[in-house]
Amino acid sequence: xxxxxxxxxxxxxxxxxxxxxxxxxxxxxxxxxxxxxxxxxxxxxxxxxxxxxxxxxxxxxxxxxxxxxxxxxxxxxxxxxxxxxxxxxxxxxxxxxxxxxxxxxxxxxxxxxxxxxxxxxxxxxxxxxxxxxxxxxxxxxxxxxxxxxxxxxxxxxxxxxxxxxxxxxxxxxxxxxxxxxxxxxxxxxxxxxxxxxxxxxxxxxxxxxxxxxxxxxxxxxxxxxxxxxxxxxxxxxxxxxxxxxxxxxxxxxxxxxxxxxxxxxxxxxxxxxxxxxxxxxxxxxxxxxxxxxxxxxxxxxxxxxxxxxxxxxxxxxxxxxxxxxxxxxxxxxxxxxxxxxxxxxxxxxxxxxxxxxxxxxxxxxxxxxxxxxxxxxxxxxxxxxxxxxxxxxxxxxxxxxxxxxxxxxxxxxxxxxxxxxxxxxxxxxxxxxxxxxxxxxxxxxx
Amino acid sequence: xxxxxxxxxxxxxxxxxxxxxxxxxxxxxxxxxxxxxxxxxxxxxxxxxxxxxxxxxxxxxxxxxxxxxxxxxxxxxxxxxxxxxxxxxxxxxxxxxxxxxxxxxxxxxxxxxxxxxxxxxxxxxxxxxxxxxxxxxxxxxxxxxx
Numbered sequence: 292x293x294x295x296x297x298x299x300x301x302x303x304x305x306x307x308x309x310x311x312x313x314x315x316x317x318x319x320x321x322x323x324x325x326x327x328x329x330x331x332x333x334x335x336x337x338x339x340x341x342x343x344x345x346x347x348x349x350x351x352x353x354x355x356x357x358x359x360x361x362x363x364x365x366x367x368x369x370x371x372x373x374x375x376x377x378x379x380x381x382x383x384x385x386x387x388x389x390x391x392x393x394x395x396x397x398x399x400x401x402x403x404x405x406x407x408x409x410x411x412x413x414x415x416x417x418x419x420x421x422x423x424x425x426x427x428x429x430x431x432x433x434x435x436x437x438x439x440x441x442x443x444x445x446x447x448x449x450x451x452x453x454x455x456x457x458x459x460x461x462x463x464x465x466x467x468x469x470x471x472x473x474x475x476x477x478x479x480x481x482x483x484x485x486x487x488x489x490x491x492x493x494x495x496x497x498x499x500x501x502x503x504x505x506x507x508x509x510x511x512x513x514x515x516x517x518x519x520x521x522x523x524x525x526x527x528x529x530x531x532x533x534x535x536x537x538x539x540x541x542x543x544x545x546x547x548x549x550x551x552x553x554x555x556x557x558x559x560x561x562x563x564x565x566x567x568x569x570x571x572x573x574x575x576x577x578x579x580x581x582x583x584x585x586x587x588x589x590x591x592x593x594x595x596x597x598x599x600x601x602x603x604x605x606x607x608x609x610x611x612x613x614x615x616x617x618x619x620x621x622x623x624x625x626x627x628x629x630x631x632x633x634x635x636x637x638x639x640x641x642x643x644x645x646x647x648x649x650x651x652x653x654x655x656x657x658x659x660x661x662x663x664x665x666x667x668x669x670x671x672x673x674x675x676x677x678x679x680x681x682x683x684x685x686x687x688x689x690x691x692x693x694x695x696x697x698x699x700x701x702x703x704x705x706x707x708x709x710x711x712x713x714x715x716x717x718x719x720x721x722x723x724x725x726x727x728x729x730x731x732x733x734x735x736x737x
Numbered sequence: 738x739x740x741x742x743x744x745x746x747x748x749x750x751x752x753x754x755x756x757x758x759x760x761x762x763x764x765x766x767x768x769x770x771x772x773x774x775x776x777x778x779x780x781x782x783x784x785x786x787x788x789x790x791x792x793x794x795x796x797x798x799x800x801x802x803x804x805x806x807x808x809x810x811x812x813x814x815x816x817x818x819x820x821x822x823x824x825x826x827x828x829x830x831x832x833x834x835x836x837x838x839x840x841x842x843x844x845x846x847x848x849x850x851x852x853x854x855x856x857x858x859x860x861x862x863x864x865x866x867x868x869x870x871x872x873x874x875x876x877x878x879x880x881x882x883x
Contacts, residue, residue, distance in 0.1 A: 676802045
């Protein structure tokens, strides 16, 4: 509710009429675009073969329900057709290449025509304006400019709105702070973790948030938590907005938050979204976590059909006070790779973290241990004690443990035993904590 | 009228009690009395020491979860009924005892009771109105000096 309170202070503006299109009109447009898409990719070898097997032609797409007949596309498929096997236009029409970093194997490349780049800029302009950007503003962009889509995507989005840009790019944080102090941007664009790092360096240097003129922050490029949002807002004095995208779909601009910040509006006139159980691939109910699958309806150079993001989020179709009609997605709460199935229930470590956040304000280190001693899975969560949570009174300590167990149950629907342990006793490696030990795996039960 | 007690979180497994005790020993802190509350999973060690600030700093540096708690120390005659008479007064004053422990020391015929009340200020008020002799830190120091 506190977040809803802030909205009226800012002025809700909609960049593009398509954002508030009535659902029935939107669906007519989606269906037409889906048929066009099937026609456009029919010569891409991967889709040509899959369509032939299932007898799919543009005319066989009669309703949006037919989307589920179309083949899925995975990261592995992109790798298999490296570098540009999914290209749907002749090379001479390509205006830009971007790609994933390739930290986990080969990079994957994506391509844009001039038309795609214009679309991309417009989609970024939509979420930037939804989150407070105005033509009169100056925007400090501290994303890397390169193969990574973040820098250029946001850059052209801001340019489209007509605001001024400080293309600071990444690195040299002290210089970035100097730039912000001297050029007085109202808006900061970067990853949420870099925003926190900037705040940390400012503290070290004795630069008060008031010396900068930041009012808005647009953060994305990595998953983050509500906890981080509060910390960024407190330390930098900005309204922090979340946006989402991935290079395979287009880059940033797939979805973004409005002033109400009750989820990120998906730009559904350009992307069809599905939210499915990653095991069965059946759609999950709205409000339930599932893997997001996107179909890029309008991209020309490298459109993908039903791309499995491996990102887990929830969908919310309830109306939003801002007037945008696009379905909203929650922040990314996990990756399919992190998903645990405990007593048949899909659970993500981030849900346990969310429960701890609710009880203690900030999440302490924790470790989830799953075992199957008999017929059923047993889960225990070891939570490191911190001085601020500790009490000399046994009654309070029991109450703390029970509150954590209760919140875990209310978030996951599972009873997990909580053990309070001494600080620094849970394993950590390179700053990142190990979150899960699954004894079922060692026993060969999975 | 309040005495500083150190409370330490312990995991319930072998060897866990020793670590904070070793930290205090190395810091030259003298433990005057202690009480250990334990459950299957964890325990809370409560201590009265000669220099709680030095002990707290050493424990914090060692990464031990420790908290300073204010408790009330009451001196009673060390004979049958000594504790009971104090408990009777506490009962009349309507304050809840969260936990308590006791120790004797060099002075003959006397014992000290340490009380952790649900509401320390209210308890002190009630007890002083009923004429119970609560020890200040200085009194306690004088009593427990070697």
